[in-house]
Ligand code: SF4
């Protein structure tokens with residue numbers, strides 16, 4: 001009798017689609033996957049319906065891979081449904097892992113977002129600036145419904161129990177293959193693991209020379225001709241390598257770009273942004289408050305950089321104004 005195929009669902013919550021593209025970037029492996037797995041739901045590629053998911057037995061799926069954050073009622077509903085129907089729930093990519101880029105919206109309130117997008121938007125004509133409602137009665141009868149837009153963005157583990165976290169924005173195709181192969185062979189890492197990540201910081205694996213030099217000015221990467229051998233932070237280019245967990249192969253610094261923190265905090269850091277702030281504070285070459293202020297002015301939107309991928313997982317969670 002043929003061996004039972006792995007039952008898999010993939011879902012795209014509040015994200016950019018890059019994580020789904022990362023799965024497709026495994027090229028012919030997707031075909032190998034189709035040979036060993038039944039893909040029961042994958043809205044970007046397979047015509048499964050939510051009703052099909054609802055009709056499944058609890059635990060019928062072997063693996064649910066959720067990418068994107070939880071931004072609205074639909075995301076939360078499907079996350080809970082997938083959890084109920086799956087033996088293993090994977091938070092795939094920075095958005096599901098830590099809130100990701102969408103969680104930068106936690107710097108403003110829901111009403112401010114709706115105001116900017118629907119009422120204060122110059123590309124909309126006067127008279128068409130209605131804010132969509134959760135329930136809109138239709139003249140012809142019945143009603144139009146939309147998911148509730150939440151006041152903040154959540155990571156997946158804020159709403160359901162997660163078995164495995166796959167970091168990265170997006171995760172590398174090799175990580176995708178490793179998780180699917182491990183699931184197929186029943187050899188997934190222990191519950192709560194961050195797959196493919198190490199306990200070290202990106203700095204620990206980075207080969208750039210560290211000379212403990214202090215900076216008197218910060219630069220955007222394109223504002224300076226960098227020394228390809230030296231630590232970027234010591235050249236005044238903000239790099240989050242000291243606050244970020246390694247495992248990606250030091251991809252960005254090796255390509256001349258600073259680490260932006262997509263693998264999340266090192267295991268011993270309570271807050272990735274605070275750890276980066278501490279690294280920045282230690283490298284500024286001044287004790288004069290006015291001079292320090294001037295140097296920090298070279299770091300526009302520090303909050304957005306320090307919490308680029310992890311605002312929902314931070315101690316802050318969101319700003320309150
Ligand atoms: S983790 Fe990155 S690539 Fe994946 S959905 Fe979020 S923003 Fe897109």
Ligand code: SF4
Pocket residue numbers: 202203204206207208210230231232233234239240241242253258259
């Ligand atoms: S701060 Fe960036 S460039 Fe410097 S050692 Fe760490 S990872 Fe490498």
Ligand code: SF4
Pocket residue numbers: 168169202244245248249250251252253258259260261262263264
């Ligand atoms: S270097 Fe940093 S931002 Fe780049 S892939 Fe690695 S963890 Fe992510």
